[in-house]
Amino acid sequence: MRQTFDEHTSPDFGPRHVPLIRAAMAQQGLDGFLVPHEDEHQNEYLPEANDRLAWATGFTGSAGAAVILKDKAAVFVDGRYTLQVRDQVDQALFEIRDLVEGGVPAYLETAPRAGWTIGYDARLHSPEALERLRAAAAKAGAALKPVDANPLDLAWGSARPPQPAAPVVAHELRYAGEDSASKRARVGKGLAQHGAEATVLTAPASIAWLFNIRGGDVIRSPLPLAQAILSADGTARLFLDPAKVTPGLVAWLGNEVSLETPDALPAALAALKGKTVLVDPAQSSAWYFDTLAEAGATVVRAMDPCALPRACKNAVEIEGSRQAHARDGAAVTRFLHWVATEGQANPPDEKTAVARLEAFREALGAMKDLSFDTIAGAGANGALPHYRPTERSNARARAGSLLLVDSGAQYLDGTTDITRTMAIGEPTAEMRQRFTLVLKGNLALAGVRFPAGTTGSALDALARAPLWMAGLDYDHGTGHGVGSYLGVHEGPQRISKAPNAVALQPGMIVSNEPGYYKEGDYGIRIENLQVVTPAQEIPGGERPMLGFETLTFAPIDRRLVDKDLLSAEEIAQFDAYHAKVVEVVGPQLEPDVRTWLEEACAPL
Secondary structure, three states, X not given: OOOOOOOOOOOOOOHXXXXXXXXXXXXXOOOEEEEEOOOOOOOOOOOHHHOHHHHHHOOOOOOOEEEEEOOOEEEEEOHHHHHHHHHHOOOOOOEEEEOOOOHHHHHHHHOOOOOOEEEEOOOOOOHHHHHHHHHHHHHOOOEEEEOOOOHHHHHHHHHOOOOOOOOEEEOOHHHHOOOHHHHHHHHHXXXXXHOOOEEXXXXXXXXXXXXXXXXXXXXXXXXXXXXXXXXOOOOEEEEOOXXXXXXXXXXXXXXXXXXXXXXXXXXXXXXXXXXXXXXXXXXXXXXXXXXXXXXXXXXXXXXXXXXXXXXXXXXXXXXHHHHHHHHHHHHXXXXXXXXXXXXXXXXXXXXXXXXXXXXXXXXXXXXXEEOOOOEEEEHHHHHOOOOOOOOOOOOEOOOOEEEEEEEOEEEOOEEOOXXXXXXEOOOOHHHHHHHHHHHHXXXXXXXXXXXXXXXXXXXXXXXXXXXXXXOOOOOOOOEEEXXXXXXXXXXXXXXXXXXXXXXXXXXXXXXXXXXXXXXXXXXXXOEEEEEEEEEEOOOOOOOOEEEEEEOOOOOOOHHHOOHHHXXXXXXXXXXXXXXXXXXXXXXXXXXXXXXXXHHHOOOO
């Protein structure tokens, strides 16, 4: 298992580095420097060597930013990390600000002085983000300036961990379902729709998918850090550190793929002079746009051409996901059995729960890694949707409380993500009522039928409606895309209040995770993954409708269900789900756990 650094106690992260950064800034004539969370590949989860925000501030969340000026500094986080940032960051050095409300642009409008120069690393910012930041700084009379050498990297110096060089291996056809040549030809033809002769790919997930390769450079995701240039004729140049190349990789890639070192990338971009090149501004940094423009290429800004075909899983990938979830469901069920038996008599603390669940998954012998660091919140900590236990925050579950655990794993045949909320002792009537409202939303989204062209934004209200009717809501999205032995968060599809122009299509995997969070008391979330099914006729209907097939199978705590709040149809749907859980998971379990499962999944 690949491990993260200790996210709260590592001595090599934090405020003692700010003076070093300021000294490096001064040597370059900078009055400030922008520190985004993103790395050169716009990764959500970062290799330690690229977690510049953590090294500079001590904050290790998966979203954030910092601005370091010569006389003050600020760190920006969203609502998921309100407690964590105060636990990790020295507030004598950093003002803590909201990443969403105003964010870095609002800070740049007032914090710098007129005439100041604020540096940025063009490899780390999207072009759109830089346009907003440049306009904001101008309001204060300051100017943004790209740097040739990142002052933070210079300050980090020899103490900076080496870039990851995990072996890159073939992702076999029995898992991928389509060979790379076919994918490259398919995507290449799509470039013509944009009038493009080539595309530059920088998203690790797209590169892994397109070439049917997997790596281990990114924590919790089997991704190789690399870049590629794909031509419309299906030929490609893949820029990969030679240290990652494994025996047989060149043969696996084939004659139409040229394997080159990352040092050759600038010259390869320059060679695109006079060509029309598609680049995704949401995935590729400003450096690519600047470099291509300087080379004389015509740049088309459009979505990564691999994103949509990658999201629409083929039949082999869907079957692999079914198998991965069946396997994973057995591990999760063993954990739920442990919580329902030993955990009731001796309620666990959060870190113990995390360790036990990972041990159950490890025992399967098939897990390659977790798909993200497990979220385990006991009592009030469960009200923080993306909370992760630390040594200082680690709480023990107690009688009359709820334990929320959100977790997942990476398998060669699929990626899983599941949340279950469990009662410790006797739940209150309010807990049961709120849990049942969340369950109603989950059932509604699982069972909906919808026409082609429907986006996730159009379905989001189904999961929220029962809560809305009670004057309640939750402040996160209802569903995110999930990869096939790739990232646990995958676009371009999603289910949320936020507008999304990408229609749900057959083969897309999305999460279904409504929740409710009572600050200072408890949190509730029920999450399953589901795949969009092909459109089918409905008896008496006028047009075929798409739907969802549930992939995740593990019991939902019946003790938290208020049957009186469910309709007869909802009860039948819930009972049918539990019957399927017994069918899929039961044969994999030991007799005592199987007996418990049958009781836990008995009809309401």
